[in-house]
Amino acid sequence: MQCIAVINQKGGCGKTTVAMNLAACLAVQNRRTLLVDMDPQSHCAVGLAVPEEQIEHTIYEVLISAHSDASVSLKNIVWQIAPGFDLAPAGIELAALEPQLAGQDHREDCLRNVLAHEANDYDYVVIDCPPSVGLLTFNSLRAANEVVIPVETGYFALHGLSRQLETIQVLKQQCQQEITVKVLASMYDVRTKLAREVLSELRKNYSADMFKAIINFNTKLKEAASFGQPITEYEPSSKGMKDFMALADEILQNETCGGTVESVESQLMAISKSAIELLAESEILIGSKAAPLEHAEMTIEEKIDSFYGVRQKRDLVHFAALYPNAERVCLAGDFNSWQPDSTQLNPAGDNGRWAVEIPLSQGDYRYRYVVDGRWQQDPYNEKTVENEFGEYN
Numbered sequence: 549m550q551c552i553a554v555i556n557q558k559g560g561c562g563k564t565t566v567a568m569n570l571a572a573c574l575a576v577q578n579r580r581t582l583l584v585d586m587d588p589q590s591h592c593a594v595g596l597a598v599p600e601e602q603i604e605h606t607i608y609e610v611l612i613s614a615h616s617d618a619s620v621s622l623k624n625i626v627w628q629i630a631p632g633f634d635l636a637p638a639g640i641e642l643a644a645l646e647p648q649l650a651g652q653d654h655r656e657d658c659l660r661n662v663l664a665h666e667a668n669d670y671d672y673v674v675i676d677c678p679p680s681v682g683l684l685t686f687n688s689l690r691a692a693n694e695v696v697i698p699v700e701t702g703y704f705a706l707h708g709l710s711r712q713l714e715t716i717q718v719l720k721q722q723c724q725q726e727i728t729v730k731v732l733a734s735m736y737d738v739r740t741k742l743a744r745e746v747l748s749e750l751r752k753n754y755s756a757d758m759f760k761a762i763i764n765f766n767t768k769l770k771e772a773a774s775f776g777q778p779i780t781e782y783e784p785s786s787k788g789m790k791d792f793m794a795l796a797d798e799i800l801q802n803e804t805c806g807g808t809v810e811s812v813e814s815q816l817m818a819i820s821k822s823a824i825e826l827l828a829e830s831e832i833l834i835g836s837k838a839a840p841l842e843h844a845e846m847t848i849e850e851k852i853d854s855f856y857g858v859r860q861k862r863d864l865v866h867f868a869a870l871y872p873n874a875e876r877v878c879l880a881g882d883f884n885s886w887q888p889d890s891t892q893l894n895p896a897g898d899n900g901r902w903a904v905e906i907p908l909s910q911g912d913y914r915y916r917y918v919v920d921g922r923w924q925q926d927p928y929n930e931k932t933v934e935n936e937f938g939e940y941n
């Protein structure tokens with residue numbers, strides 16, 4: 549479970565808009581997602597048309613459970629917003645959490661503990677934070693492994709941002725867990741000179757710690773909230789939707805790369821190492837000299853692209869193989885009734901790499917490649933079983 553906190557102590561910079569629509573887009577991408585509202589103003593419920601008068605229990609009661617007799621669990625309070633998208637709503641009583649827990653041990657870990665025990669069915673938890681630095685924000689930070697700071701590309705943005713980053717830095721030092729902090733340019737109006745300057749300033753200062761995706765100012769996003777819908781439902785063809793899907797994709801991409809900076813690096817080293825080994829191996833196997841790749845100078849994308857074999861990415865399985873001289877490569881297995889021609893791999897780049905992604909849930913499958921009509925064992929998959937022809941699947 550990945551936990552993303554949307555934080556900025558400045559109000560009106562787009563936190564709630566980002567939290568609601570990012571959560572909706574992650575759910576559209578088949579990630580079971582829980583949006584937790586940690587702002588006593590409970591704007592998420594308003595923006596997602598959850599009737600406030602019918603909310604019986606809120607996140608406050610779940611958080612306080614460990615410190616009180618009443619026990620309310622997360623599943624007692626969630627509202628389903630869309631398939632795979634739930635909301636844990638807030639209420640004004642959440643403002644009382646801080647005074648109520650004053651002096652108690654581990655009061656900053658309430659949300660973290662709740663999520664660790666009760667949110668394991670979710671792939672993503674997105675937390676909408678209040679515009680303040682207090683116990684609620686600290687709880688959110690302690691629970692998170694990723695922090696998104698939406699920054700309005702307007703006048704006071706840069707000043708506010710450096711203060712915000714200082715705060716995060718201080719809080720981060722107090723947190724024991726690894727957190728990735730990234731700035732997200734929000735409410736960007738490309739037509740104004742100021743916004744363009746602020747964006748370029750942000751890119752200059754925070755390039756590595758900034759999302760490539762930006763959230764443009766889009767009136768459809770405002771309208772969507774006033775109609776109580778995420779943008780995925782209100783206007784899926786809007787620019788706002790496109791921006792949020794790009795943000796979700798970027799987050800999902802980081803997920804496949806391993807999340808934190810350190811692990812991306814170590815993972816890339818592992819991928820690049822196995823790619824070099826496999827290339828050498830494949831030269832022997834296919835008897836042709838594969839084009840030597842300059843691994844040291846490859847970009848991240850190239851390193852990942854040079855990976856061969858089989859990888860499970862949730863419900864998709866990615867098959868990649870190196871056949872520089874082939875004209876047609878197909879995949880035949882028990883999942884497609886061993887049809888030699890129905891599932892084609894596509895040429896990927898001009899290095900002789902072929903790849904395809906097919907939907908398959910986790911499990912054991914047997915397959916072989918059919919290269920220009922000849923059945924072959926996948927040289928990049930070390931897991932093999934003998935078949936009835938004395939060859940290997």
Ligand SMILES: Nc1ncnc2c1ncn2[C@@H]1O[C@H](COP(=O)(O)OP(=O)(O)O)[C@@H](O)[C@H]1O
Nearest residue numbers: 559560561562563564565735764765766769770
């Ligand atoms: N990208 C955007 N385009 C247009 N309006 C936006 C955008 N982001 C936020 N808004 C609007 O700006 C106001 C403040 O945004 P909100 O998400 O509530 O900020 P916060 O949660 O940080 O206080 C809301 O009315 C919201 O609809």
Ligand SMILES: [Mg+2]
Nearest residue numbers: 563564587591
């Ligand atoms: Mg808000």
